[in-house]
Amino acid sequence: TQLLEQSPQFLSIQEGENLTVYCNSSSVFSSLQWYRQEPGEGPVLLVTVVTGGEVKKLKRLTFQFGDARKDSSLHITAAQTGDTGLYLCAGSRQGGSEKLVFGKGTKLTVNP
Amino acid sequence: NAGVMQNPRHLVRRRGQEARLRCSPMKGHSHVYWYRQLPEEGLKFMVYLQKENIIDESGMPKERFSAEFPKEGPSILRIQQVVRGDSAAYFCASSPPGHLLKTYEQYFGPGTRLTVT
Numbered sequence: 278t279q280l281l282e283q284s285p286q287f288l289s290i291q292e293g294e295n296l297t298v299y300c301n302s303s304s305v306f307s308s309l310q311w312y313r314q315e316p317g318e319g320p321v322l323l324v325t326v327v328t329g330g331e332v333k334k335l336k337r338l339t340f341q342f343g344d345a346r347k348d349s350s351l352h353i354t355a356a357q358t359g360d361t362g363l364y365l366c367a368g369s370r371q372g373g374s375e376k377l378v379f380g381k382g383t384k385l386t387v388n389p
Numbered sequence: 390n391a392g393v394m395q396n397p398r399h400l401v402r403r404r405g406q407e408a409r410l411r412c413s414p415m416k417g418h419s420h421v422y423w424y425r426q427l428p429e430e431g432l433k434f435m436v437y438l439q440k441e442n443i444i445d446e447s448g449m450p451k452e453r454f455s456a457e458f459p460k461e462g463p464s465i466l467r468i469q470q471v472v473r474g475d476s477a478a479y480f481c482a483s484s485p486p487g488h489l490l491k492t493y494e495q496y497f498g499p500g501t502r503l504t505v506t
Contacts, residue, residue, distance in 0.1 A: 281431075310494060319393075319480050319497035320432070365431070375484070376422065376434040376445055377495060 280304060281366055283380035291388050293355055298383040300366035301348045309349045309368040310377070311340055320365055346371070356387045391416065393483050393498035394463075401504045402471050410466040410501045414483030421464045422495060423456060426478040438464060471505045478502050 282301045290296055300309065308327045312320035324333050326342035326349060333340045337360075339352040353360055363384050367377040394413040402408050414421050423435040437445040438458040449456065453471075458464040468475055482495035 312497070319499045322494060322496060325494050367432075375420070376437055376448070377424075377432075378434070379424075379431040381431040
């Protein structure tokens with residue numbers, strides 16, 4: 278069973294549209310990170326959320342950590358073709374070691 | 390400010406050979422992690438090391454795989470007698486010492502793509 282479930286698995290939208298991707302778990306996490314991965318490259322850290330209910334903004338990207346620290350969402354406003362990529366959420370479990378648990382990712386394609 | 394460096398980027402080995410993957414963490418980082426990414430799978434934790442110490446190897450296969458992070462030089466992930474199922478992308482990540490805020494942020498290298506023929 279996957280500890281972190283991401284949805285949707287695939288998302289194809291037109292440039293200018295808004296979208297939200299989700300990362301859910303039944304476990305509590307000390308923190309959650311969102312990464313973006315391009316083909317043939319390593320994951321690039323976008324943001325870390327630590328406090329339940331926390332909202333962080335990075336230009337057109339808005340990240341939210343659930344109140345119970347079990348889930349998170351990423352919202353992109355006015356998507357651009359450069360947003361295309363694999364979005365991964367990862368977390369360190371509360372009471373666990375520093376290793377990260379990853380979801381399988383949401384593959385986003387933004388069409389011109 | 391160089392990021393996490395991994396080499397080689399691509400490695401081809403025949404079944405039964407040894408594979409050595411190297412990782413140099415970001416400057417100032419003393420924690421190194423190795424992850425494996427299989428096609429259509431998420432990244433899976435393998436091992437967490439600090440200088441000269443293995444902290445958590447709960448994700449490492451019991452046989453053929455080993456890792457080290459010596460006092461000097463890069464971290465090495467070694468796979469002996471490789472099999473086709475070892476073909477994957479192997480990523481190294483690093484983090485700074487003393488997680489004061491408990492954020493556990495990790496910064497990833499570009500990965501080594503291992504192909505076993």
